[in-house]
Amino acid sequence: MKKFTHAWLAFMAIKRLEETKLSNRDRRYANSLIKWFKSHKDGVAQGAWYPDSVIKDMANSHVLKFTPSAEVGNKFKRLPTTYLNYKYGKSSPVKKKGFTVDKNDNLPDRCESIAHSVIDHLKMQESEDKGSPVSPTDNQIALLLFMLSHYMADAHMPFHCDSRRFSEGVDIHGRMEGEWDDRIRRHYRIDEDNERFFYDPYGYPLRDLASDQQYQSSFLKTVDGVLRDRKFIMSWGAKNKNVWDFMSAICQHSYLLSYCLIPQQYDHTNITLVNWQSLGSISFEDLSVAIFADAIDSIARVWLRIWRRYVKWERKKRAKI
Numbered sequence: 580m581k582k583f584t585h586a587w588l589a590f591m592a593i594k595r596l597e598e599t600k601l602s603n604r605d606r607r608y609a610n611s612l613i614k615w616f617k618s619h620k621d622g623v624a625q626g627a628w629y630p631d632s633v634i635k636d637m638a639n640s641h642v643l644k645f646t647p648s649a650e651v652g653n654k655f656k657r658l659p660t661t662y663l664n665y666k667y668g669k670s671s672p673v674k675k676k677g678f679t680v681d682k683n684d685n686l687p688d689r690c691e692s693i694a695h696s697v698i699d700h701l702k703m704q705e706s707e708d709k710g711s712p713v714s715p716t717d718n719q720i721a722l723l724l725f726m727l728s729h730y731m732a733d734a735h736m737p738f739h740c741d742s743r744r745f746s747e748g749v750d751i752h753g754r755m756e757g758e759w760d761d762r763i764r765r766h767y768r769i770d771e772d773n774e775r776f777f778y779d780p781y782g783y784p785l786r787d788l789a790s791d792q793q794y795q796s797s798f799l800k801t802v803d804g805v806l807r808d809r810k811f812i813m814s815w816g817a818k819n820k821n822v823w824d825f826m827s828a829i830c831q832h833s834y835l836l837s838y839c840l841i842p843q844q845y846d847h848t849n850i851t852l853v854n855w856q857s858l859g860s861i862s863f864e865d866l867s868v869a870i871f872a873d874a875i876d877s878i879a880r881v882w883l884r885i886w887r888r889y890v891k892w893e894r895k896k897r898a899k900i
């Protein structure tokens with residue numbers, strides 16, 4: 580995914596937390612995260628792009644690539660039942676097959692480690708006096724959170740979880756991501772000089788009303804509606820216990836989704852710009868809605884759970900004093 584797609588997804592995750600129904604206790608955690616995010620929002624576009632622009636660990640840490648295998652035995656993890664990739668995954672042509680995972684890839688590990696890092700940094704900051712040489716700054720913590728949203732969003736991109744080489748040939752991987760970024764750039768106002776969105780009065784990306792008519796029939800508008808009607812589930816889904824389990828399940832379902840779009844007999848050698856949208860059982864629009872709605876939900880869930888874990892620790896610590 581591209582720069583403003585990543586930034587937009589991060590903003591929409593916070594918006595999701597602001598608008599969804601939560602228990603009274605989780606609402607308090609969410610509100611403190613939302614407030615914190617809004618005071619760091621100018622850094623979102625740059626921070627959520629950092630893994631591509633500076634870290635550059637794309638080959639192994641932005642991906643977890645699966646290949647169908649004849650051996651059956653490995654099972655797919657489950658996801659929160661509201662997820663669209665979970666729904667589509669059930670009828671994926673490779674659902675009943677076994678799979679192998681490229682052993683060099685580590686996207687779920689990357690997410691788990693950054694999640695720990697965020698909590699560690701918050702704890703260190705809370706424990707140190709102002710000006711302490713080992714105290715992390717708010718900006719450092721914000722950057723880690725924004726980077727985490729990048730890796731999570733990448734896990735939702737089906738081609739990041741499919742060993743077929745869709746960046747080659749006619750590069751439908753690049754074209755698809757380009758199309759998403761174009762749509763966001765078309766429908767939102769971007770302050771290019773300062774590498775950020777212009778904001779609406781609530782602090783979210785400002786929509787460009789000049790293209791409102793197209794927006795009303797765009798997949799971005801559908802994503803908004805889907806999330807408005809979708810219950811927010813705190814759980815990682817079934818037996819998943821942590822960020823690693825959850826992100827592994829996401830990657831598995833991105834792989835299933837990839838085969839819903841591009842069936843098994845196709846790869847970069849026989850995909851054309853004419854046929855790629857009509858080969859499988861899902862349209863590009865429906866696929867985009869699933870990827871974006873689920874990615875926003877995932878970023879919101881992981882961020883909120885990290886934040887909650889830290890605040891609970893902080894409360895306990897204060898109670899002891």
Ligand SMILES: [Zn+2]
Nearest residue numbers: 580631641733
């Ligand atoms: Zn990436």
